[in-house]
Amino acid sequence: MTFNILISDPLSEEGIYPLRQAEGMNIVIDTNSTPEELAMKIGDYDALLVRSQTQVTREIIEKGTNLKIIGRAGVGVDNIDLDAATERGIIVVNAPDGNTNSAAEHTMAMLMSMARKIPQAFNSLKNQQWDRKAFIGVELKNKTLGVVGLGRIGAEVAARAKGQRMNVIAYDPFLTEEKARKLGIDFGSVEDVLKAADFITVHTPLLKETRHLINKEAFEIMKDGVQIINCARGGIIDEDALYDAIVSKKVAGAALDVFEQEPFLDHKLLTLPEVIATPHLGASTFEAQESVAVDVSIDVVSFLNGGLVQNPVNLHSVSKEVMLKIAPFFDLSEKLGAFLSSLSDGVIEEVNIFYSGEVATNDVRPLTRNTLKGLLKRNLGDHVNDVNAKFLADRIGIKVVENKSSTTKGFLNLLTVEVKTTNGVRRVAGTLLNGMGARIVKVDDYPVDVVPEGHLLYIKHKDQPGAIGRVGTLLAKENINIAAMQVGRTIIGGEAIMMLTIDKYVDNYDVKDLVELDDIYEAIAIDL
Ligand SMILES: NC(=O)C1=CN([C@@H]2O[C@H](COP(=O)(O)OP(=O)(O)OC[C@H]3O[C@@H](n4cnc5c(N)ncnc54)[C@H](O)[C@@H]3O)[C@@H](O)[C@H]2O)C=CC1
Numbered sequence: 001m002t003f004n005i006l007i008s009d010p011l012s013e014e015g016i017y018p019l020r021q022a023e024g025m026n027i028v029i030d031t032n033s034t035p036e037e038l039a040m041k042i043g044d045y046d047a048l049l050v051r052s053q054t055q056v057t058r059e060i061i062e063k064g065t066n067l068k069i070i071g072r073a074g075v076g077v078d079n080i081d082l083d084a085a086t087e088r089g090i091i092v093v094n095a096p097d098g099n100t101n102s103a104a105e106h107t108m109a110m111l112m113s114m115a116r117k118i119p120q121a122f123n124s125l126k127n128q129q130w131d132r133k134a135f136i137g138v139e140l141k142n143k144t145l146g147v148v149g150l151g152r153i154g155a156e157v158a159a160r161a162k163g164q165r166m167n168v169i170a171y172d173p174f175l176t177e178e179k180a181r182k183l184g185i186d187f188g189s190v191e192d193v194l195k196a197a198d199f200i201t202v203h204t205p206l207l208k209e210t211r212h213l214i215n216k217e218a219f220e221i222m223k224d225g226v227q228i229i230n231c232a233r234g235g236i237i238d239e240d241a242l243y244d245a246i247v248s249k250k251v252a253g254a255a256l257d258v259f260e261q262e263p264f265l266d267h268k269l270l271t272l273p274e275v276i277a278t279p280h281l282g283a284s285t286f287e288a289q290e291s292v293a294v295d296v297s298i299d300v301v302s303f304l305n306g307g308l309v310q311n312p313v314n315l316h317s318v319s320k321e322v323m324l325k326i327a328p329f330f331d332l333s334e335k336l337g338a339f340l341s342s343l344s345d346g347v348i349e350e351v352n353i354f355y356s357g358e359v360a361t362n363d364v365r366p367l368t369r370n371t372l373k374g375l376l377k378r379n380l381g382d383h384v385n386d387v388n389a390k391f392l393a394d395r396i397g398i399k400v401v402e403n404k405s406s407t408t409k410g411f412l413n414l415l416t417v418e419v420k421t422t423n424g425v426r427r428v429a430g431t432l433l434n435g436m437g438a439r440i441v442k443v444d445d446y447p448v449d450v451v452p453e454g455h456l457l458y459i460k461h462k463d464q465p466g467a468i469g470r471v472g473t474l475l476a477k478e479n480i481n482i483a484a485m486q487v488g489r490t491i492i493g494g495e496a497i498m499m500l501t502i503d504k505y506v507d508n509y510d511v512k513d514l515v516e517l518d519d520i521y522e523a524i525a526i527d528l
């Protein structure tokens, strides 16, 4: 059997050795096609291998009628429409470890070049200027580096910065005090990091939550003269806000490897002398390119030959028998996890999943993985799936416990998920109603009956006349329309909760005025 493989971004020739060596692989390297040309020819291929430049859009995926696997020789999969791939049953694999070191080294190179104005000085010298006054830099020693996103690359950067005798403070939703202590760094909220740092470097994926994480408001709370690095993804920093912050002298320097729109030839940030930049070179070393290409090539060969893959991004792997019995619970389990990821705050330490009733007689591990996927997706993005969710939870240090029982408290089946964080315990329970789909039936100790979909608002309030009216009035002022509402309480006149389904996406900031009301204790936006 012969498989047609298309490589549409430049990959290391040494790295694709596993593909070249495997039998039956017809490899075509074509790195010059326009998106239209790619869409025309993709139907001929079984596998597509890319880096960050090829935009693997829904259109391309839908035209890939023979496509079985997409290999991303690198980390970020934001150039691949994962939903479209999953819908078409196309597995996406990436190479998450191969370029960590290179990206961390590039970040340090950018940090040092920026601090000592090396690119600017070099340019001046090339223009036949011997100018020693214009390029006075700052030392790194004893300065504070703020790291936003302490995953693989962020952690490597933190370790290197300590080698430069810098103090490091980091924020990551999965960073605990204990972990920070072990790494010899400080930890705090995003605000703490932004306020304390002389240099700030971001290392998160580009997600809904991280888009413009560094915006006008963020710049305002930073130290005067702060310097910024982005070697992660364009879009994490709001480029217009960065431009204004540099012009106003709030920000003294910026080192950028990635941009909101790539590639480009002209960029207004590059007109500022404080900005140094590289054209997305973080992973561009011989070592990293060989390593990531080897990793995806091995996965592509293995997958096309019916084997397992090491780095699946969207694979749903359950046996047929298990699938038949538990498949109806997949969506509910993911939504319970997603619900709790919004409801709970603090660092997640433990997840307890209680399976009751008939569902508990099955192997429920795929449901557990799906719950974890829902729970972790908010911070880790779309590369979390039911295959890698447990692995990621383990890696982060989250204890996961499955409990089974026959007691269902009146329901045929009941799934209860409980999350312990550094700030307390939160719980949500759901069931499948015969012929009526999924329902959330309990939030913490409060009974409710809520369809787990769309835009929800959880509000905890004092059970007294007028509370509901005040919430309605305030939401109306914000032009937020209520589509459905549920109230739950355990005792009359005590604490109670409202679960609202609303017509548009809001975040916690949009509903912050609710908690200013005397009888409202919590207001949390939940998007399912
Ligand atoms: N410039 C380049 O050529 C390269 C860029 N990258 C990019 O670097 C970034 C980091 O990559 P890795 O470290 O491998 O990923 P990773 O998945 O190991 O780490 C990302 C970390 O960001 C954290 N995070 C998520 N949301 C957050 C938030 N709102 N605030 C703070 N932290 C948050 C996650 O908890 C996770 O620990 C990615 O965007 C990746 O695409 C990676 C390699 C090369």
Ligand SMILES: O=C(O)C(=O)COP(=O)(O)O
Binding pocket: 051, 052, 053, 073, 074, 075, 076, 077, 099, 232, 280, 281, 282, 283, 284
């Ligand atoms: O791995 C990543 O996320 C990167 O950004 C590297 O991108 P590249 O493969 O060099 O186009």
